[in-house]
Structures are given as structure tokens and as C-alpha cells.
Amino acid sequence: QVRLAESGGGLVQPGGSLRLSCEASGDLREIDSMGWYRQAPGKERELVASIGTGGHTKYGDSVRGRIAISRDDVENTVELQMSSLKFEDTAVYYCHITILRSEYWGQGTQVTVSR
Numbered sequence: 001q002v003r004l005a006e007s008g009g010g011l012v013q014p015g016g017s018l019r020l021s022c023e024a025s026g027d028l029r030e031i032d033s034m035g036w037y038r039q040a041p042g043k044e045r046e047l048v049a050s051i052g053t054g055g056h057t058k059y060g061d062s063v064r065g066r067i068a069i070s071r072d073d074v075e076n077t078v079e080l081q082m083s084s085l086k087f088e089d090t091a092v093y094y095c096h097i098t099i100l101r102s103e104y105w106g107q108g109t110q111v112t113v114s115r
Contacts, residue, residue, distance in 0.1 A: 007022075022106055034071045048093065051071050
């Protein structure tokens with residue numbers, strides 16, 4: 001059993017910053033990629049950022065340059081540092097990891113960008 005615990009969501013003003021964190025626990029064996037997806041109301045889930053075991057990162061087009069992803073393979077955590085947040089960044093953010101080609105998702109944490 002793999003569990004993902006997300007934290008750090010909330011309300012932030014446009015232009016503000018927010019850090020999301022996700023801790024994986026359980027039968028982890030060897031984690032491949034770790035990352036974050038998001039889903040806004042009425043839209044499909046989309047990649048925000050991912051990071052592989054070698055540190056290779058991938059960012060969604062809409063967030064590139066404003067977001068940084070990092071992982072800690074000792075603590076089994078992945079963090080997302082978001083800055084210059086926009087209204088359109090409002091969504092539920094989901095932690096995602098892959099282990100031996102199996103995918104695991106967190107419950108999601110709400111990020112709302114509003115004045």
C-alpha cells in the first residue's frame with residue numbers, strides 16, 4: 001500500500017507564492033518519477049511538473065518559469081515551489097508518483113488564487 005500526503009494548499013493573492021509538499025509512505029520500493037498534476041473546474045487534469053530519479057525535470061507550458069520542483073529521496077518527498085501565481089493557477093493539485101510502472105495519486109490539495 002502506498003500513501004501520499006499532500007500539504008501546503010490554500011488561498012493566495014495574484015503574484016504571490018505558495019509551496020506544496022507531498023510525502024510518500026508505505027510499500028515504496030523504488031520510486032521512479034514524482035510530480036504534480038492539477039485540475040481546474042471543467043478542465044482536464046494536466047501536468048504541472050515532474051522529476052525523475054536522475055533529477056530530470058519536466059514542466060507544463062503554462063507554469064514554466066514560475067514553478068520549481070524538487071525531491072528528497074531520503075524523506076520520500078516532492079515539493080513544488082510556485083511563484084507569480086495567476087488566477088488561472090486555481091485548481092486542485094494532485095501529487096503523483098510512479099513505482100515500477102504503477103501510478104499512485106494523492107487526494108489533492110486546493111490552491112485558490114484570488115484577491
